Amino acid sequence: MLHIHCPWCGLRDESEFSYGGEAHRVRPADPDALSDEQWADYLFNRGNPKGLHHEQWCHSHGCRRWFNVERDTVNNRIVSVYR
Amino acid sequence: MQKYSIFSLARNALSHHQHWSRAWRSPAPRPQYDVIIVGGGGHGLATAYYLAKEHNLSNIAVLEKNGLGSGNTGRNTTIVRSNYLWDESALLYEQSLKLWEGLSQELNYNQMFSRRGVLNLGHNLHDMRAIHRRVNANQLNGIDAEVVDAQWIKQFVPILNTDNARYPVLGASWQPRGGVARHDAVAWGLARAADALGVDIIQNCEVTGIRRKDGQVIGVETTQGYIKSKKVAVVVAGHASMLADMAGLRLPIASHPLQALVSEPLKPILHTVVMSNAVHGYISQSDKGELVIGAGIDAYTGYSQRGSFHVIEGNIAAIVELFPLFSRVRMLRQWAGTVDICPDACPIISKTPLKGLYFNCGWGTGGFKATLGSGWTFAHTVAKDEPHPLNAPFNLERFTTGQLIDEHGAAGVAH
Ligand SMILES: Cc1cc2nc3c(=O)[nH]c(=O)nc-3n(C[C@H](O)[C@H](O)[C@H](O)COP(=O)(O)OP(=O)(O)OC[C@H]3O[C@@H](n4cnc5c(N)ncnc54)[C@H](O)[C@@H]3O)c2cc1C
Numbered sequence: 001m002l003h004i005h006c007p008w009c010g011l012r013d014e015s016e017f018s019y020g021g022e023a024h025r026v027r028p029a030d031p032d033a034l035s036d037e038q039w040a041d042y043l044f045n046r047g048n049p050k051g052l053h054h055e056q057w058c059h060s061h062g063c064r065r066w067f068n069v070e071r072d073t074v075n076n077r078i079v080s081v082y083r
Numbered sequence: 084m085q086k087y088s089i090f091s092l093a094r095n096a097l098s099h100h101q102h103w104s105r106a107w108r109s110p111a112p113r114p115q116y117d118v119i120i121v122g123g124g125g126h127g128l129a130t131a132y133y134l135a136k137e138h139n140l141s142n143i144a145v146l147e148k149n150g151l152g153s154g155n156t157g158r159n160t161t162i163v164r165s166n167y168l169w170d171e172s173a174l175l176y177e178q179s180l181k182l183w184e185g186l187s188q189e190l191n192y193n194q195m196f197s198r199r200g201v202l203n204l205g206h207n208l209h210d211m212r213a214i215h216r217r218v219n220a221n222q223l224n225g226i227d228a229e230v231v232d233a234q235w236i237k238q239f240v241p242i243l244n245t246d247n248a249r250y251p252v253l254g255a256s257w258q259p260r261g262g263v264a265r266h267d268a269v270a271w272g273l274a275r276a277a278d279a280l281g282v283d284i285i286q287n288c289e290v291t292g293i294r295r296k297d298g299q300v301i302g303v304e305t306t307q308g309y310i311k312s313k314k315v316a317v318v319v320a321g322h323a324s325m326l327a328d329m330a331g332l333r334l335p336i337a338s339h340p341l342q343a344l345v346s347e348p349l350k351p352i353l354h355t356v357v358m359s360n361a362v363h364g365y366i367s368q369s370d371k372g373e374l375v376i377g378a379g380i381d382a383y384t385g386y387s388q389r390g391s392f393h394v395i396e397g398n399i400a401a402i403v404e405l406f407p408l409f410s411r412v413r414m415l416r417q418w419a420g421t422v423d424i425c426p427d428a429c430p431i432i433s434k435t436p437l438k439g440l441y442f443n444c445g446w447g448t449g450g451f452k453a454t455l456g457s458g459w460t461f462a463h464t465v466a467k468d469e470p471h472p473l474n475a476p477f478n479l480e481r482f483t484t485g486q487l488i489d490e491h492g493a494a495g496v497a498h
């Protein structure tokens with residue numbers, strides 16, 4: 001079980017959180033202006049790195065706020081947590 | 084290839100089993116191949132075997148970074164079935180099931196393919212409606228499937244607590260031709276047969292780069308040096324995104340841990356496979372007597388080949404609810420694989436924008452059963468540089484065209 005430091009509530013068990021996938025994905029402001037390839041890339045493609053990953057977590061069973069975590073996907077070490 | 088039989092067993096017993104020939108050679112890589120297959124799991128080995136057998140190619144190498152089957156092939160709970168909902172997937176998985184049927188004889192290697200049948204439980208009205216729909220679809224596709232009710236299940240698997248309060252069992256889909264097979268035997272049997280047809284199987288050889296020129300693949304960098312090839316077929320499951328990265332491509336794949344565990348060996352107690360999508364659990368008993376139990380994926384992505392404890396805790400809680408008798412059984416081992424999850428719970432078996440580069444991935448939590456059909460159709464794609472009718476729908480372009488094949492119902496977390 002991961003131990004995640006919620007920026008508002010402190011260190012809690014992973015089971016209090018929900019995973020939200022890759023962080024910093026910005027929804028295109030004008031989807032109509034995109035080609036099918038660009039839209040598909042936004043919708044489906046993921047970096048999926050082996051190593052450092054910036055990801056979103058939500059403290060669903062706590063303060064219910066979203067934040068970002070930088071985690072090493074090989075050894076699960078959490079390197080940083082930021083809003 | 085040294086033939087395995089009761090006679091060869093007896094003959095070798097006389098010399099204390101010291102003189103068996105190796106099941107496959109371990110050659111040094113040649114400077115160049117007609118086809119390089121990256122990944123020595125079941126799917127990569129099946130691709131090599133069918134390329135050699137059906138397409139008469141022999142200058143083929145399988146490059147595996149660790150040992151054969153050390154990825155998901157050797158980590159899975161080995162459930163084999165074909166009762167998927169949509170025509171595209173049902174036909175592919177059914178082709179695979181048919182290939183399983185004669186494989187032990189064909190490879191002269193016991194696959195321990197045991198058709199003990201597979202039950203997919205329904206716990207509520209919605210589950211049952213989905214099961215009815217799927218069984219009807221299966222029957223239209225000529226796949227053996229029927230809906231059975233709680234009473235039938237109670238009689239067939241008396242130890243299953245059908246009227247427990249938490250997950251009452253209302254019925255199930257039943258596929259009698261489904262079952263389990265021995266994962267290692269699949270990898271080893273295919274490797275031995277492919278080797279006999281001239282395929283070079285090279286272990287401890289990690290691909291670290293894909294060289295290309297003018298939109299065409301020309302070779303791969305490996306930990307054992309550069310190897311030339313105009314065709315590179317990538318079959319690396321959870322590592323697909325890594326290999327795509329080497330070729331400058333992006334994939335709709337997320338790699339997650341998927342956990343399983345086995346118990347201490349018991350006397351025969353469970354003679355079929357029981358699965359439940361709703362509780363994220365599936366269970367069968369191995370020939371050694373261990374209960375083999377699989378869970379749902381961990382929420383986060385990762386390559387650690389381990390998962391979080393609360394996932395198997397929830398999984399076991401559900402299994403114990405369904406089989407109260409197992410509450411005092413001790414678990415022996417627990418592990419995880421890195422599964423390649425695709426947005427529509429279906430694989431990608433496809434050409435890519437790069438000429439000579441082919442990808443076979445996205446099997447996620449349920450590709451063991453498809454090992455043969457996957458290799459069989461992929462070999463066609465690689466040999467002929469075109470899709471096989473059975474894998475054509477599983478192209479990479481579907482994420483752009485929107486023609487997804489949504490198998491979350493039949494594939495979902497369970498297998
Ligand atoms: C716990 C668990 C339970 C499962 N249960 C079932 C089930 O009951 N039924 C079912 O049908 N499916 C099940 N699956 C899914 C199934 O195991 C997989 O879909 C299937 O085995 C994938 O086979 P593969 O050959 O594609 O991948 P793998 O067996 O993972 O092979 C890929 C190989 O590529 C190698 N590789 C990776 N990167 C490189 C590189 N750079 N260079 C060289 N080699 C590389 C890896 O070492 C690995 O050996 C389960 C999976 C898990 C983890």
Ligand SMILES: [Zn+2]
Nearest residue numbers: 006009059063
């Ligand atoms: Zn919080």
